[in-house]
Amino acid sequence: MAEPQSKYRSPLTDRYASEEMSYIFSDRKKFETWRKLWADLAESEMELGLEITKEQISEMRENISNIDWARAAAEEKSRRHDVMAHVHTFGAACPSAAPIIHLGATSCFVGDNTDLIVMRDGLKLLCSKLARVCNAFASFAVSNKSIPQLGFTHFQPAQITTVGKRSCIWAQDFLLDLAALEREIEGMRFRGVKGTTGTQASFLELFNGEHDKVEDLDKLVSDKAGFSSKFTITGQTYSRKIDAMILNAVAGIGTSVNKFCTDLRLLASLKELEEPFEKNQIGSSAMPYKRNPMRSERCCSLARHLLSLPLSAAHTHANQWFERTLDDSANRRVVIAEAFLTADILLNTTLNIVSGMVVYPRVIAKRIAEELPFMATENILMAMVKSGADRQDCHERLRVLAQEAGKNVKEEGGVNDMIERVSRDEFFAPVKESLGDILDPSKFIGRCPEQVEKFVKEELRPALEKYRQHLEVEAPKLNV
16 A cells, blocks of 8 residues: 555645644545434434334434445445445445435435535634634734834835734734624525425425425424524525635635735834744754744745635536536535635634734834934924924925935935934924924824724624633644
8 A cells, every 4th residue: 555655645634724624624524424414314204204213213323423434435436426325335334224315315415415514613613713813913912002113004114003003903804704704604504405406396205295394304404403594495506606605704814814924024024023933943944044934924825825715616606507517516625625724724823923923122113213203293393383483484494304314314324313403403492302202102103002902892802702712722833
């Protein structure tokens, strides 16, 4: 038998994803769910009067985890049909129930309903991880709410913000993702029992034309699967638009992660903030001094992959003919699992980053000091006007001095000596003694601390209340 290293393995599961999400999309979870659905269907049919015994139901339930994987593979190779391969494999494990397994159903009864169960479970796991990321941002934001930091527009120096306020911008994006995933969970509906083309004709035949019993069967099976709502209308499948809608919400995590990690990479280049860097971590094989933001770079790389997947789901929906074509199947096996696994990886890595993010206040203060003299000109102008100066004269003198200071920085390679120039100009004598107070960075942060407190208290914390049991779990350790 060939060693595992001799064939391709997906890095999503082998290298990055959590055990929890890997299990949700595993064959074990998938085929045990198929068997649970077959047992639920048979039990519901029995409860509504079909000749099925409790012993048959018990036999099915006792063998849900008893999967002969070799037999299933051989059956599928022979029959070229995955569902019928597992019908026969399950039947071999519980022979008395074999005649009534899959009674009245079509392949999509187990296939589509299992996909909905799996996506529901995946969404719930992602929600718990989003809550932990938001909680980590909340702690970071409150701790750093008053530390002034240079703001950027167009990646050009703008007004001063704070480290905590900027992190609330990141946190808000993840909070929006959490709300989007919660909406998807709340709106999810079960395919239920609909038959070959969605008409329920096979079940109507089984119950001798009793429409009420067919309705009851649909409800019973949906309830047993944990769904309070089910589709009234389907073709052979539930609408593939559902996949596209869910994957769009999941991919929103990719946009939030990419934005945060790109910002952090830029800040790391400025040496203001850094992701965690472990004691024995190597940044470069050639340059020993390097501290590359590899976690953030990995996130941006995988976010790019996640963002590409909803388009594939949209094409699958757009290209379904009439009640169903099978060209959706192979695509969905790849796209849905990869979307959830990738989102899981992104959230695990983001939580690891935020929980250990490092701030360098002295570097931040140094950069502010280099830019603040220009930003302070409006404050100097206001102070001069209060002392009786003409606003227009003051503006012109400050403009000239700013141009001279800018030339000194850009052409001469000097420091920003704008304040020294103001101090030497007798015109500005009325405010000379108060320049130090005018240049206090904390005077330029507006309501940043108050905004942080308000956002965390009134928006973020209340949204996380339902996830309280998940918030105290230790940040995940990355495999690599």
